[in-house]
Amino acid sequence: MVACFFIFIFISISISVLLKLIFNYLTKTRKPSRNLPPGPLLLPIIGNLLLFRKSFNDLQCILQSLHARFGPIITLHFGSRPAIFVDDRFIAHQALVQNGAIFADRPPALDGREQVVITTALHGSTWRVLRRNLTAEMLQSSRVKSYSYARKLVLERLSKLLKVQSKSGDHPVQVMEHFRFSMFSLLVFMCFGDKLEEKKIKEIADVERNLMLSFSQVSMISIWPRATKILFRKQWKKIFELQEKSKDLIVPLILERKKVMEEKLSAGGNQINKYVLSYVDTLLDLQLPEENRNLSVEEILGLCSEFLNGGTDNTSTLLEWIMANLVKYPHIQEKLFMEIKGVMGDDEEMVKEDDLQKMPYLKAVILEGLRRHPPLRFLMPHAVTEDVVLNGYLVPKNGTVNFMIGDMGWDQKLWEDPMSFKPERFLGTDNKDGEGFDITGSKEIKMIPFGAGRRICPGYALAILHLEYFVANLVWHFEWKAVDGDNVNMEEKHEFSVRMKYPLQALISSRF
Numbered sequence: 001m002v003a004c005f006f007i008f009i010f011i012s013i014s015i016s017v018l019l020k021l022i023f024n025y026l027t028k029t030r031k032p033s034r035n036l037p038p039g040p041l042l043l044p045i046i047g048n049l050l051l052f053r054k055s056f057n058d059l060q061c062i063l064q065s066l067h068a069r070f071g072p073i074i075t076l077h078f079g080s081r082p083a084i085f086v087d088d089r090f091i092a093h094q095a096l097v098q099n100g101a102i103f104a105d106r107p108p109a110l111d112g113r114e115q116v117v118i119t120t121a122l123h124g125s126t127w128r129v130l131r132r133n134l135t136a137e138m139l140q141s142s143r144v145k146s147y148s149y150a151r152k153l154v155l156e157r158l159s160k161l162l163k164v165q166s167k168s169g170d171h172p173v174q175v176m177e178h179f180r181f182s183m184f185s186l187l188v189f190m191c192f193g194d195k196l197e198e199k200k201i202k203e204i205a206d207v208e209r210n211l212m213l214s215f216s217q218v219s220m221i222s223i224w225p226r227a228t229k230i231l232f233r234k235q236w237k238k239i240f241e242l243q244e245k246s247k248d249l250i251v252p253l254i255l256e257r258k259k260v261m262e263e264k265l266s267a268g269g270n271q272i273n274k275y276v277l278s279y280v281d282t283l284l285d286l287q288l289p290e291e292n293r294n295l296s297v298e299e300i301l302g303l304c305s306e307f308l309n310g311g312t313d314n315t316s317t318l319l320e321w322i323m324a325n326l327v328k329y330p331h332i333q334e335k336l337f338m339e340i341k342g343v344m345g346d347d348e349e350m351v352k353e354d355d356l357q358k359m360p361y362l363k364a365v366i367l368e369g370l371r372r373h374p375p376l377r378f379l380m381p382h383a384v385t386e387d388v389v390l391n392g393y394l395v396p397k398n399g400t401v402n403f404m405i406g407d408m409g410w411d412q413k414l415w416e417d418p419m420s421f422k423p424e425r426f427l428g429t430d431n432k433d434g435e436g437f438d439i440t441g442s443k444e445i446k447m448i449p450f451g452a453g454r455r456i457c458p459g460y461a462l463a464i465l466h467l468e469y470f471v472a473n474l475v476w477h478f479e480w481k482a483v484d485g486d487n488v489n490m491e492e493k494h495e496f497s498v499r500m501k502y503p504l505q506a507l508i509s510s511r512f
């Protein structure tokens with residue numbers, strides 16, 4: 001009887017210890033996931049497989065419907081890393097601006113090596129040095145001004161080409177390739193400090209664009225690395241080949257620049273004013289402080305590619321969207337033309353960069369383009385430097401944080417009739433003629449096509465200058481009309497950036 005009692009006690013204690021252990025285990029392992037933002041209960045692998053089959057467009061729709069169901073901050077499980085998606089401008093402001101330092105990191109590279117390009121570098125000293133070099137040496141206003149004659153040359157070339165191809169406005173012209181080439185040429189000039197032959201620029205442009213597109217096709221790689229290496233074997237092979245081509249084309253230009261700098265030094269810097277400072281020159285001079293060394297040629301190549309691509313695709317895509325809207329809505333084009341005429345009078349020359357400051361409606365047109373057609377719908381994936389709570393949920397250090405910026409500029413609660421193209425919304429007392437609008441989102445986020453906080457696009461002022469200068473001159477010198485019976489189809493195509501599915505064709509006639 002006594003033995004039975006002890007056995008009973010022993011079993012009870014064992015069961016309660018076991019239950020306690022199970023309880024501890026469950027609560028311990030579940031605790032973080034309970035605090036993660038809500039999301040669908042897909043098993044990680046199934047979740048991945050389903051999402052792999054979706055186009056980027058579908059993926060965006062899926063995310064929108066998940067946000068409608070689960071709220072403004074949600075979690076999807078991709079392999080071992082939770083991916084958090086934010087589509088609310090207030091939460092984005094809390095993260096990117098109010099807690100900017102914590103949210104400024106990027107997910108680590110697949111091979112764990114430190115990245116020597118600004119976009120993917122971890123939030124540390126290398127990123128700081130590279131970014132400061134770009135902003136202080138290349139993108140500060142007096143330096144940008146020093147390239148104004150290159151902008152004039154590129155614009156003249158584009159205008160001549162449009163005149164020839166449009167045959168006095170009788171012949172429809174597809175403009176996107178010309179826009180892209182123009183933007184690329186500007187960046188090539190800033191990057192290498194020389195006017196290269198057109199053929200060479202075209203070769204580099206083709207390789208860089210193909211590289212960027214191939215990378216964006218395998219972008220799932222950051223989500224499920226091992227499997228995608230196998231699934232996208234062919235694409236990876238193509239990427240390696242393109243990287244070799246890019247090397248063959250760009251490395252000689254870097255070495256040429258190095259030679260020029262050495263000659264300058266040996267001449268005692270006397271001829272320094274003869275040369276236009278290029279991005280490559282600043283990179284050749286740069287020291288990585290922690291490693292106490294200069295950048296290698298391969299690293300400079302990577303940074304040049306980043307500069308050329310970052311500055312070309314988004315800007316030319318947006319230029320096409322803006323011109324498409326001016327073709328579709330002739331009254332907006334006319335209003336813009338009249339504003340430019342008010343500044344230029346009878347002067348038939350080009351609109352100069354200083355004149356742009358006198359054109360509030362032009363600024364409103366560009367802002368409306370950025371709001372209605374943000375070229376990127378997501379920021380690059382961010383990561384946090386430590387586990388942190390955002391809007392009551394855990395954002396873990398091993399996760400990625402994705403901000404859906406496209407939706408923010410289309411928020412019906414903030415923007416009246418958000419899907420219409422109405423530059424007037426940026427005029428008036430609130431926005432002080434577009435100039436007072438805070439595109440950086442530092443005080444409040446209304447739309448952030450360039451991101452916000454520490455990782456905000458460093459090229460945003462340059463991009464806006466390029467857009468203003470080209471749109472003003474393209475409208476001042478040409479009248480843009482839809483091809484007969486063409487309703488200017490505004491459907492989107494998601495590539496690296498969101499571009500027009502049916503590239504803009506227009507009848508372009510000289511005004512003078």
Ligand code: HEM
Binds near residue numbers: 118306450455463
């Ligand atoms: C309309 C044109 C442009 C748009 C819409 C755009 C948009 C963006 C966006 C959304 C980001 C990501 C920000 C984030 O992850 O938080 C970004 C990053 C970046 N952009 Fe741009 N960009 C444009 C033009 C340019 C130009 C002209 C340059 C260079 C000359 C440039 C260089 C970069 C670089 C280097 C980064 C990485 C910044 C970092 O991680 O610290 N972009 N851009």
